[in-house]
Amino acid sequence: MTRLLGLGQEEKNLIYRSNFYLPDDKWRKWIFQDSKWFRQDGYHHVRTGYAGYGLSPLEITMANFRIHFDAEFVTSYNETDQYGVIFRRNDRNNDYLWYYFFISRAGYYTLGFHFLADWKTIIDNRFSEFIKRGDTTNSLMVEMVGQKITLGVNGHILDTVMDNKIAKGYFAIYVMGERTDSYVEARFRNFRLYSLE
Numbered sequence: 001m002t003r004l005l006g007l008g009q010e011e012k013n014l015i016y017r018s019n020f021y022l023p024d025d026k027w028r029k030w031i032f033q034d035s036k037w038f039r040q041d042g043y044h045h046v047r048t049g050y051a052g053y054g055l056s057p058l059e060i061t062m063a064n065f066r067i068h069f070d071a072e073f074v075t076s077y078n079e080t081d082q083y084g085v086i087f088r089r090n091d092r093n094n095d096y097l098w099y100y101f102f103i104s105r106a107g108y109y110t111l112g113f114h115f116l117a118d119w120k121t122i123i124d125n126r127f128s129e130f131i132k133r134g135d136t137t138n139s140l141m142v143e144m145v146g147q148k149i150t151l152g153v154n155g156h157i158l159d160t161v162m163d164n165k166i167a168k169g170y171f172a173i174y175v176m177g178e179r180t181d182s183y184v185e186a187r188f189r190n191f192r193l194y195s196l197e
Contacts, residue, residue, distance in 0.1 A: 016060060016193040020044040027058055043187035045074065045114055046083075046175045053176040055086065063088070063168035064196040066143040071173070073135045075185040079106035081177045083186040086114075087142055088169035097166055101142050101151055102176065107131040109158055111151060123151075123159055130156040144197050 005124035016026070021042050035054030037046045048054045066144070071083050084102035091097070094115055103109045109128060112121040130140050130153050151158040177184030 003187055013194045013196065014192060015195045016058075016191075018044075018191050020189055022190070026060060027056055040187075043189050044173065044191075045185060045187045046173055047075075047185040048175055048177050048183045052178060053174065055172040055174045057089070057170060057172040058191075058193075059170055060166060060193065061170045062193075062195065062197070064145045066141065066194040066196055067171065067192065068139065068141050069173065069188055069191040070137050070139050071186055071188045072137040073105055073184070073186050075183065076105055076135070076177070077182060077184070079104065081105050081175075081184045082110070083173070083175045083188075084140065085142060086172040086174050087144065088166040089167040089172060097136055098169060098172075099144075099149070099163075099166060100174065102174065103131050103138060103139070103140065103153065107133045109151065109153070111149065111159065111161065112164070115165075122149075122161055122163060126159070128153065128156075128158055130154050130158070143196070150169060 008169045019042055020039055035048055037056040046054045046056050082102040082104045086100050089098035097115050099113050103112050106125055108125045109119060110125050111123040112119060139154050144151040147162045147164040150160045151161060173188050175184055175186040
């Protein structure tokens, strides 16, 4: 089912917003295997390292929320390159547990969860006509209340599923590529976080 998304009354529940002009505003400096992030012209850039991925964590922990942000590729060579968001991330027991929602430059989206070194899919590589392909900007949305996860892009609902593996955690924006001889870079802006507690 597809319908247009509207913020409506949720605007009053806005608890964090960033257009990424400030040098440091709750985003943790995270560097792993040569991945990096930086600010430029009102965008938050994330670039993969030699491990094939890069992320930038936002240190706000929540259970029930809605997030919106815009993203686009800056450097990308493969139709399977992806960007998106990690949510309810919990590293407390060093088990690296989180949900993820990624979209690819070819117009596919994936929802899943990560535990230790395993990536498990809940929705596996599903095509949507609402995802803008290539280097065009996409507006992503994730809402999670209790066990219910709702995914959206460019004002349209993509999917709604139920899952109860992770109770709460923090967020991170993410980019991933498959080539080992070059990096993938995406840039993000207009990040908004709403509390649905």
